Amino acid sequence: MTNDTPNKNDDKQDTQQGGSSLVQKIQQLGQANVAQAPDSNIHVLSIIGQVEGHVQLPPQNKTTKYEHLLPQLIAIEQNPKIEGLIILLNTVGGDVEAGLALSEMIASISKPTVSIVLGGGHSIGVPIAVASDYSYIAPTATxxxxxxRLTGLVIGVPQTFEYLDKMQDRVIDFVVSHSHIKEDKFKELMFAKGNLTRDIGTNVVGKDAVEYGLIDGIGGVKEAMQKVNELISQTGGQGEGVIQ
Amino acid sequence: MILYTPLSETDIFPTDEQTLVKRQCMTHQGKMCFVEQKGDGSYEMLQLLSTDPNDFLNGDFQPGTIIK
Known part of the structure; x- marks a missing residue:
C-alpha cells in the first residue's frame, strides 16, 4: 500500500502536466493541434501594427521592429532554398526612416517579392507596399x-521645415520610382483637402489604389501565390541551380 | 476622464518601465522569439520572429507557450 501511493501520485502528476499543456494550447489558439505542412520555398514577412523606429513604443502597441526584419531579409537573400518572398502588410505607418530602410531592403532583394496590403497600409506602409516586384491590395483594404509629421521636441527654426520637406521628398521619390503613379498625382493625393476629417491627405481604397497606378492589382493570397510562383519560374528557380 | 490636448496618451501617462524591461528577444530552438519573463523565471512566448511559414505551425512556438 505504502509503495503504491507515490507511484499513483506520479501518474497523476504526469497526466496533469500533459493535460495542462493541452489546456494551454486550447486557451491560446482554441485548438489542440495545428496542421503540419511540407517545407516552403516561399517565405512570409509580416509587417503589422506600427513600424517602430529609434524609440521603443509602449508595450500595448503592436509593433514591427526594423532591427528584427533587416537580418531576416538578409537571411532570405542568402538562403538558396528560399526562392520567393511574400510581404503581408497591415500597418498604420510609423517611423519614416525605419520604413524607408525596410522599403529599400525589400526593393534590393534579388529574389521575387510580392506584397499584399490586407486591412490597411497607411503612411509609411505605402513605400513598403510598392517596394516589392509586384503588389496586391485586398478590395477592402485602404x-x-x-x-x-513630427512628434516630440521640435526646434522652431526654418531649417526644421526644410529638413521635413527633404524627408517628404525622399518618401515621394521612392513611391514614384517604384510604382506606376505619377509624381503630380501622388502629391495631389497627399495634399488634398476635405478627404480626411481635419487633416490633409487622401484615404485610397483598394480599387482606387490600382486605378492611380500605386498598386499593381487587386487580390489576396491566391493571386499573390500565383504571381510569386510565376516570377520564380521566370527567374528560373535559383535554388535548384545552386543544388546542381 | 476626458483629456483635451494635442499630446498622445502615453506622453501624459507614461508606461511602466518594468513591462518593457521584462520583454526581450531570445533564441529558442534556433528561432528568434520575442518573450516576456514571468515571475517564476520562466518565459512566455509573445511573438515568433521568423519568415518561414512552417515555423508558425510548430506547436512549440505558439504565442502563450511557457519556455522553462
Whole structure:
C-alpha cells in the first residue's frame, strides 16, 4: 500500500502536466493541434501594427521592429532554398526612416517579392507596399496618403521645415520610382483637402489604389501565390541551380 | 476622464518601465522569439520572429507557450 501511493501520485502528476499543456494550447489558439505542412520555398514577412523606429513604443502597441526584419531579409537573400518572398502588410505607418530602410531592403532583394496590403497600409506602409516586384491590395483594404509629421521636441527654426520637406521628398521619390503613379498625382493625393476629417491627405481604397497606378492589382493570397510562383519560374528557380 | 490636448496618451501617462524591461528577444530552438519573463523565471512566448511559414505551425512556438 505504502509503495503504491507515490507511484499513483506520479501518474497523476504526469497526466496533469500533459493535460495542462493541452489546456494551454486550447486557451491560446482554441485548438489542440495545428496542421503540419511540407517545407516552403516561399517565405512570409509580416509587417503589422506600427513600424517602430529609434524609440521603443509602449508595450500595448503592436509593433514591427526594423532591427528584427533587416537580418531576416538578409537571411532570405542568402538562403538558396528560399526562392520567393511574400510581404503581408497591415500597418498604420510609423517611423519614416525605419520604413524607408525596410522599403529599400525589400526593393534590393534579388529574389521575387510580392506584397499584399490586407486591412490597411497607411503612411509609411505605402513605400513598403510598392517596394516589392509586384503588389496586391485586398478590395477592402485602404492606404492613407498624407504628409509626414513630427512628434516630440521640435526646434522652431526654418531649417526644421526644410529638413521635413527633404524627408517628404525622399518618401515621394521612392513611391514614384517604384510604382506606376505619377509624381503630380501622388502629391495631389497627399495634399488634398476635405478627404480626411481635419487633416490633409487622401484615404485610397483598394480599387482606387490600382486605378492611380500605386498598386499593381487587386487580390489576396491566391493571386499573390500565383504571381510569386510565376516570377520564380521566370527567374528560373535559383535554388535548384545552386543544388546542381 | 476626458483629456483635451494635442499630446498622445502615453506622453501624459507614461508606461511602466518594468513591462518593457521584462520583454526581450531570445533564441529558442534556433528561432528568434520575442518573450516576456514571468515571475517564476520562466518565459512566455509573445511573438515568433521568423519568415518561414512552417515555423508558425510548430506547436512549440505558439504565442502563450511557457519556455522553462
Amino acid at each position: 492606404m492613407t496618403i498624407h504628409p509626414i
